[in-house]
Amino acid sequence: MPGGRLTQQERQRIAAGLADRLSYAEIARRLGRPTSTVSREVGRNGGPGAYRPQQAHQATAERARRHTPAPPRATGAPGGTAVEGVIELAVRSGLPRTTARVHVDLLLSEDGRRTAAELTRRLEVSPASVSVAVNYLVHHGYVRRERDSQRRHDIYVVDDDAWYHAIVFSARQTLESARAAMEAAEALGPGSPVGQRLAKSGTFLERVVLDMMDSADRWRTLLA
Structure with missing residues (x-):
């Protein structure tokens, strides 16, 4: 199975799969990638109706050069409405709003990983709110906690399982x-x-x- 970041050819194949109305799971199967990789890629680059492989590839390369996480989307930005819709569904299912926002932000991260400080900065909420949210997500199996021994802080991870x-x-x-x-x-x-x-x-x-x-x-x- 391929590892690492998506290539431009893979992004073109994702776009072709979306045009053919294939499910994320089927696109992922054809690429030999986890379904979560495809869903995150599409979700953070405009959603199924606005995904453009060239723009997605350029945006990912720019983020890699800056070595910083992608900025949070405003509701009016491409894909922002879709993201807000996912958050609203999570809230309706019973998740507190901040917990839902933390979960979705982790899902849309390039590698499914964030520190508490990154979540606090991106979502503009208090460290205490992030702590409550990630503790809930870890307890219910949505997220796992890893320890960065070098920088001495926790990293929260959404993995494929x-x-x-x-x-x-x-x-x-x-x-x-x-x-x-x-x-x-x-x-x-x-x-x-x-x-x-x-x-x-x-x-x-x-x-x-x-x-x-x-x-x-x-x-x-x-x-x-």
Whole structure:
């Protein structure tokens, strides 16, 4: 599998795949790249409808020369509306807004890595807010924490397995709730109306969650 930064030819193939309405996963498969690499590349360079391979390649080369992260997009910039839309969806799903912004900013970084100081500067929020956000993301499996021993600070990383770990974490929590409901049904009496309702709900959740975990294991290779 290729490593390192995307080449200009690969970016042209991404543009061709988008024009053919291929999924990110299919484009990534044809390139021999992780799906997350393609999704980050498109997301940080205008989105599916505005992606231009030449401009994307030039922008990446310029960022590499400066050795600094890309500046945060304003809502009115190309792709900015799409990014804001992703943040809004994350907020609606239950993430606090700052946590959602931190997560999306990590996803859109060139290598999926940021320090707390970079997140604070880019998002214009307090270090305490970033700390709360990354602790939540690490705890729920969306992000992992690495230690830079030379500069003595933490680096937060979104790797290709992050979605797998997040799904498994959420599924295990739901599975605990399902089995608690089934235990409560037994305690209350499986023949009682409340016991029957809890038993049905617990069994339904258990079956769905176990299927979800099996599916996550089966499709995990797409993230490799």
